[in-house]
Amino acid sequence: MEQRNADLVIEYNMGAARSAVELDLLANVLQRSEALLSSARQQLRSLVVTAAGPAQGGGPAAPALAPVAAVAAAEPAQGGGPAAPALALAVAHAGPASRGRELSAILLDAQQIRTNSPTSSKQIMLRYPLAALCLEPPLTIPTSLPDSWYAAKVRDGLVDETSFEEEAAHYTKATAHLPVWVSRVPGATSGGRRTARQLYGPSDNTFNDCYFVALPWACLPELLIESERACPRFNGEFKSLPAVVWDEIVSYVCLSTVNSMFPPSPNHLRFHYNPPYGYGVIGVAELCFFVAVEWVGRLFVSPISKYFQLDGPEHKKEVEALKGDPVPQCVEVSILQPGVKWDEFPTDRSTKDVIWTCTPAELRIVLLLDDNAEPTIVRNQFIKVLTCSSRGCRDEALSNQRWRDLHKLYKMYEAVCAAAPAEGPGCMPRALLRAHLLYGLFAVMVYMPFQSGKEVLHADLCGVPLLQQLAEAIAWLAWRGLLYYDVRTPNVIVSGHGASASAVLVDYDDLVIVEPHSINTFDEYIEVLKSTMGRRGEVDVSSCLLAWPALCNLVGVELRKTH
Numbered sequence: 001m002e003q004r005n006a007d008l009v010i011e012y013n014m015g016a017a018r019s020a021v022e023l024d025l026l027a028n029v030l031q032r033s034e035a036l037l038s039s040a041r042q043q044l045r046s047l048v049v050t051a052a053g054p055a056q057g058g059g060p061a062a063p064a065l066a067p068v069a070a071v072a073a074a075e076p077a078q079g080g081g082p083a084a085p086a087l088a089l090a091v092a093h094a095g096p097a098s099r100g101r102e103l104s105a106i107l108l109d110a111q112q113i114r115t116n117s118p119t120s121s122k123q124i125m126l127r128y129p130l131a132a133l134c135l136e137p138p139l140t141i142p143t144s145l146p147d148s149w150y151a152a153k154v155r156d157g158l159v160d161e162t163s164f165e166e167e168a169a170h171y172t173k174a175t176a177h178l179p180v181w182v183s184r185v186p187g188a189t190s191g192g193r194r195t196a197r198q199l200y201g202p203s204d205n206t207f208n209d210c211y212f213v214a215l216p217w218a219c220l221p222e223l224l225i226e227s228e229r230a231c232p233r234f235n236g237e238f239k240s241l242p243a244v245v246w247d248e249i250v251s252y253v254c255l256s257t258v259n260s261m262f263p264p265s266p267n268h269l270r271f272h273y274n275p276p277y278g279y280g281v282i283g284v285a286e287l288c289f290f291v292a293v294e295w296v297g298r299l300f301v302s303p304i305s306k307y308f309q310l311d312g313p314e315h316k317k318e319v320e321a322l323k324g325d326p327v328p329q330c331v332e333v334s335i336l337q338p339g340v341k342w343d344e345f346p347t348d349r350s351t352k353d354v355i356w357t358c359t360p361a362e363l364r365i366v367l368l369l370d371d372n373a374e375p376t377i378v379r380n381q382f383i384k385v386l387t388c389s390s391r392g393c394r395d396e397a398l399s400n401q402r403w404r405d406l407h408k409l410y411k412m413y414e415a416v417c418a419a420a421p422a423e424g425p426g427c428m429p430r431a432l433l434r435a436h437l438l439y440g441l442f443a444v445m446v447y448m449p450f451q452s453g454k455e456v457l458h459a460d461l462c463g464v465p466l467l468q469q470l471a472e473a474i475a476w477l478a479w480r481g482l483l484y485y486d487v488r489t490p491n492v493i494v495s496g497h498g499a500s501a502s503a504v505l506v507d508y509d510d511l512v513i514v515e516p517h518s519i520n521t522f523d524e525y526i527e528v529l530k531s532t533m534g535r536r537g538e539v540d541v542s543s544c545l546l547a548w549p550a551l552c553n554l555v556g557v558e559l560r561k562t563h
Contacts, residue, residue: 265332478525
């Protein structure tokens, strides 16, 4: 019975990875039998109640990797779409507060986003918010294509799986170089609606058709060109790369990555320090190119090679350029930690965008290349999980860009914190926490030391000491190329009282990356913030910071000191 219960937990915990065959079987069973699903849910609820008693093992406890400071759950900011009011970010998570639930209960109730085989026309993998074709260089994978190649594709409007390698995009290039006896038809555009009769056929009162075969004069040649009399004719035919090819490659790489990077780990969610990735080869007959698929909350597929002929020298060269170092370790979160409560957003529907701990939780660091190694336990952590449904807006491309920006800003934040001296000039302000972004199955996880205290009130920030701590942190980040603007009360945690009170900024998901050492005054801070968000098509978020005039003045003073 215990083994059966453990199997049920694995079966319905989408954080536990499965092989491609198991995924298909599970989908088929659930679709055929709602009664089976209902029964399994009831059994799993009983299991959760039973399993919540004893403490979870995981090997001998190791020292925490980060200082055991505080962790109060600051609700993560959600950006509004391009048409959202400027203050949307400041009030995005307003609503009834939750007392928290166990993670297992939240995952049990969470509604899965269905996917079908690539041969199906519905619920495919390559769709919002699961995956996207990205015509930018990969975030973590080398590419043999220059930046100019990606820029040219975007400039030509080839920005999705239906327009990339569409035949019409190649007509002009195909007629850029022609034999000396061939020329373009004056006033005609290749791909235009002209029949062969209009281009090459006989006039109405002339008969020069073949006596033995009726020719298809109604067809539509793609290249509108003509040859000189008595010279060889020249023409062409192009075929678009079907959109289903992209869904197929994303699906196959996704399933094989699950098998490699997310093997079953009962009752745990697994996350990696860097985006899991894989490769695929797309070919039309013997002409092929490589793509990379990166998992940053969503799956992003990018071309990374020029065309090459199968089994040719360029094929071998491109394969040798692919990186594939084994991943030494990962981080896992138990879904059955006794006493650990999680909050969720939204609370009024079963598809979750964000879930986060209300109480301190623990992680375990697992060595993947040593089956006998005991995991390292890291306690007293704040954990936030953002699913692929989060960071949404009305524009899918902008939403996808937010995910890529999330990776970039956390890598930069981790780097500037790691480079700061332990003490003295330039040390990390105490109002900042060391935070890390990890990568899982259609989700990412942010973790940092749990910050005990209370959400700040406007009255708490009337005094200079707390404002000064926040100003020092904001200016410190700005000088290093990161702009923090989301100064909402849930994102400021205050601990202590009176002269010993301290404030901490949390939630770094919406930092804005700028050129380091480029901000010298607060006016420049606001100007660069507005212009950067404007170029990205985002709403003006400067009002979140400007709502605190006293803080703004102190930030300006700190920026001048830094300069």
